[in-house]
Amino acid sequence: MAESFKYQGNKGSGGELHQKASEKHPTMTTAQGCPVSDNQNSLTAAKRGPGLLEDHVLREKLFHFDHERIPERVVHARGYGAHGYFETYESLSQLTCADLFQRKGEKTPVFARFSTVAGNKGSPDLARDVRGFAVKFYTQEGNWDLVGNNIPVFFIQDAMKFPDLIHSAKAAPDRGFPQAQTAHDNFWDFISLTPESMHMVMWAMSDRAIPRSLRFMEGFGVHTFKFINAEGEENYVKFHWKPKQGMQSVVWNEALKLNGADPDYHRRDMWESIAKGDYPEWELGVQVFSQEFADQFEFDVLDATKLIPEEQVPVQIVGRMVLNRAVDNFFAETEQVAFCTQNIVPGLDFTSDPLLQGRNFSYLDTQTKRLGGPNFTHIPVNAPKCPMAHFHQDGHMAMHNPKGRINYEPNSWQEHEHNPRECPTTGYKSASEHTDGDKLRYRSETFADHYSQARQFYLSQTAIEQAHIHYALVFELSKVEHLAIRGRVVSHLLNIDTTLANEVADGLRLQTMPEPAQAAMPTRDDLPTSDALSILKNTAHTFAGRKLGILISDGFDLTLFKALTTALGNEGARYEVIAAQVGGAKSSCGHHHQADQVINGGPSVLYDAVAVLTTKEGAEKLADIAEAKDFISDAHAHMKFIGYTEHVSPLISAAGLGQSKDEGWINLGSTDIAQFVEQLRQLRFWQR
Numbered sequence: 001m002a003e004s005f006k007y008q009g010n011k012g013s014g015g016e017l018h019q020k021a022s023e024k025h026p027t028m029t030t031a032q033g034c035p036v037s038d039n040q041n042s043l044t045a046a047k048r049g050p051g052l053l054e055d056h057v058l059r060e061k062l063f064h065f066d067h068e069r070i071p072e073r074v075v076h077a078r079g080y081g082a083h084g085y086f087e088t089y090e091s092l093s094q095l096t097c098a099d100l101f102q103r104k105g106e107k108t109p110v111f112a113r114f115s116t117v118a119g120n121k122g123s124p125d126l127a128r129d130v131r132g133f134a135v136k137f138y139t140q141e142g143n144w145d146l147v148g149n150n151i152p153v154f155f156i157q158d159a160m161k162f163p164d165l166i167h168s169a170k171a172a173p174d175r176g177f178p179q180a181q182t183a184h185d186n187f188w189d190f191i192s193l194t195p196e197s198m199h200m201v202m203w204a205m206s207d208r209a210i211p212r213s214l215r216f217m218e219g220f221g222v223h224t225f226k227f228i229n230a231e232g233e234e235n236y237v238k239f240h241w242k243p244k245q246g247m248q249s250v251v252w253n254e255a256l257k258l259n260g261a262d263p264d265y266h267r268r269d270m271w272e273s274i275a276k277g278d279y280p281e282w283e284l285g286v287q288v289f290s291q292e293f294a295d296q297f298e299f300d301v302l303d304a305t306k307l308i309p310e311e312q313v314p315v316q317i318v319g320r321m322v323l324n325r326a327v328d329n330f331f332a333e334t335e336q337v338a339f340c341t342q343n344i345v346p347g348l349d350f351t352s353d354p355l356l357q358g359r360n361f362s363y364l365d366t367q368t369k370r371l372g373g374p375n376f377t378h379i380p381v382n383a384p385k386c387p388m389a390h391f392h393q394d395g396h397m398a399m400h401n402p403k404g405r406i407n408y409e410p411n412s413w414q415e416h417e418h419n420p421r422e423c424p425t426t427g428y429k430s431a432s433e434h435t436d437g438d439k440l441r442y443r444s445e446t447f448a449d450h451y452s453q454a455r456q457f458y459l460s461q462t463a464i465e466q467a468h469i470h471y472a473l474v475f476e477l478s479k480v481e482h483l484a485i486r487g488r489v490v491s492h493l494l495n496i497d498t499t500l501a502n503e504v505a506d507g508l509r510l511q512t513m514p515e516p517a518q519a520a521m522p523t524r525d526d527l528p529t530s531d532a533l534s535i536l537k538n539t540a541h542t543f544a545g546r547k548l549g550i551l552i553s554d555g556f557d558l559t560l561f562k563a564l565t566t567a568l569g570n571e572g573a574r575y576e577v578i579a580a581q582v583g584g585a586k587s588s589c590g591h592h593h594q595a596d597q598v599i600n601g602g603p604s605v606l607y608d609a610v611a612v613l614t615t616k617e618g619a620e621k622l623a624d625i626a627e628a629k630d631f632i633s634d635a636h637a638h639m640k641f642i643g644y645t646e647h648v649s650p651l652i653s654a655a656g657l658g659q660s661k662d663e664g665w666i667n668l669g670s671t672d673i674a675q676f677v678e679q680l681r682q683l684r685f686w687q688r
């Protein structure tokens with residue numbers, strides 16, 4: 001019941017519910033600690049007179065509010081973070097002396113942030129976009145930031161091109177749109193003039209760019225890094241995150257509708273999973289290889305547009321990350337977390353990948369701008385959890401200034417407290433590398449093959465996934481107004497695969513097929529396909545962590561409902577109840593059951609599969625509601641499994657699906673419920 005609000009004269013608003021300071025409520029103060037007597041009315045000269053400049057309470061309140069925003073990230077502005085730990089499975093001391101990998105079972109605290117790249121902070125979660133996958137490990141020898149993506153390669157080879165790439169991808173500067181999408185002329189113009197991007201384009205147009213949940217995607221460190229062990233022996237290493245929940249994506253039409261139904265779909269899913277104790281989990285894998293392997297590998301391991309197929313260098317699983325704690329405060333943690341690729345620890349090193357070298361400047365620079373000065377490491381989410389001792393001092397917002405007179409080195413002071421010294425034996429040492437040559441701006445010839453791995457990726461997909469790549473390219477290019485750009489993109493696709501190019505050209509109704517783009521190197525035809533590159537070839541075969549939407553109406557079969565929800569619980573899956581009214585419905589036994597969503601707030605796109613439990617009368621009433629018809633027709637169109645009973649027929653007919661039932665429709669009246677849940681493990685009925 002809404003409280004009635006009475007006029008309170010000079011007391012301001014708030015009504016009777018509003019209480020003043022008491023034993024229960026501490027006294028409100030200003031930021032300077034001065035107790036506040038009235039938080040409703042500003043100080044004025046006379047009852048209806050002008051405001052007074054001396055009103056320090058009002059001025060401080062407005063001043064602080066005016067300064068609440070900090071610059072959003074220039075890329076990856078939209079993100080969601082959580083705390084957790086990384087657990088080392090076995091000691092990796094033979095490969096690296098990195099402290100976090102030394103002891104089996106050791107848990108290192110982590111903070112992970114997932115993001116989209118192009119959209120601003122308020123953009124929808126289901127944009128077709130690369131997802132950021134950044135993890136800060138608070139190790140005992142300093143913070144290590146593994147700042148990766150959910151795609152193992154990148155659009156460009158040299159950091160010099162990053163501002164151009166991002167300018168082209170973001171909203172055009174004159175019109176300020178489109179938001180959070182690459183479906184526009186500028187992006188495809190840049191891409192069509194940047195053949196090195198073609199491998200990444202294949203990934204970005206695949207289902208990887210529309211993940212069902214942040215929990216169901218892989219992560220990659222992208223670059224080649226180095227492992228160094230205590231003896232100084234070096235190996236190359238690439239990092240992989242494998243989701244324990246398996247991989248899963250949505251279909252494009254679902255993504256479009258999800259963005260309307262719940263723009264926060266991914267962050268809500270992460271929040272809910274942690275709140276329910278269904279902690280998101282990934283295993284960390286490493287591909288370790290020697291200089292000899294690098295020398296004979298088909299591509300340059302310093303080229304971030306290339307990957308090393310898992311079939312060639314297997315991924316060795318070395319630990320797991322569990323995210324088990326949501327942030328206390330979104331701004332303090334998720335917004336202020338400052339990832340820097342140059343945050344590295346002894347036992348790891350960079351390589352000369354020119355993209356990585358540029359990143360190592362850019363991240364520190366961007367954090368200084370975003371967080372207002374050099375002391376962002378004083379912010380708790382960025383502060384190392386190991387001891388720190390250095391002579392940095394002062395600057396904006398310095399929180400921890402050392403005591404005593406010693407603030408330089410070398411010094412002859414004998415005090416030990418805050419008088420740190422370098423340590424040649426345990427301190428960070430860079431890997432050895434011999435370099436010799438002229439100073440120059442040059443793209444190595446070893447980076448010149450732009451199409452072979454794009455082809456390998458495309459051919460490694462299932463037919464369904466290939467079709468999704470065709471649709472995605474046709475969709476994106478259909479938003480490109482300049483026909484020359486469409487043609488130029490297709491000219492590159494011809495260098496990847498003719499079927500791909502033909503499908504896209506047909507989809508666009510291109511009048512003339514262009515000549516293949518001039519290639520610096522011919523496309524190799526001999527690379528074997530790699531199953532690891534496909535999502536569908538690696539389906540998890542579980543419904544755990546997924547959600548069933550159960551549409552009910554008055555008189556729904558409570559026994560069936562209970563059997564269904566128990567079976568889902570046994571599977572580790574969740575469900576939500578949807579009804580014509582959020583107040584819910586009465587079951588066959590007369591019990592009232594609250595709904596989680598009203599039908600126009602709980603469309604089937606929110607769920608991995610659906611079930612409809614109604615009586616015949618209930619189904620007839622639902623048949624008059626457009627959103628109820630959409631509920632099942634969308635589920636059908638998105639190839640979801642649909643559980644139903646014979647009573648639901650009026651709704652099915654009204655949705656025009658009377659003749660469309662296939663094996664993905666399961667009659668719950670005549671099927672064992674456990675079997676239904678078993679079928680859900682396929683996640684989608686792709687045959688449809």
Ligand code: HDD
Pocket residue numbers: 073074075076079113114115131132133134147148149153154158159162221222223304337338339355358359362363364366367
């Ligand atoms: Fe970047 C943010 C990942 C290339 C410059 N990047 C940022 C984030 C991720 C990545 C996950 C968000 C971190 C967070 O959650 O706060 N970026 C990548 C990957 C790349 C890559 C995997 C290629 C392999 N980035 C890249 C280049 C440059 C940058 C080549 C510049 C030369 N990236 C930035 C940045 C950002 C950033 C401007 C914006 C906000 C931030 O750093 O903290 O510095």
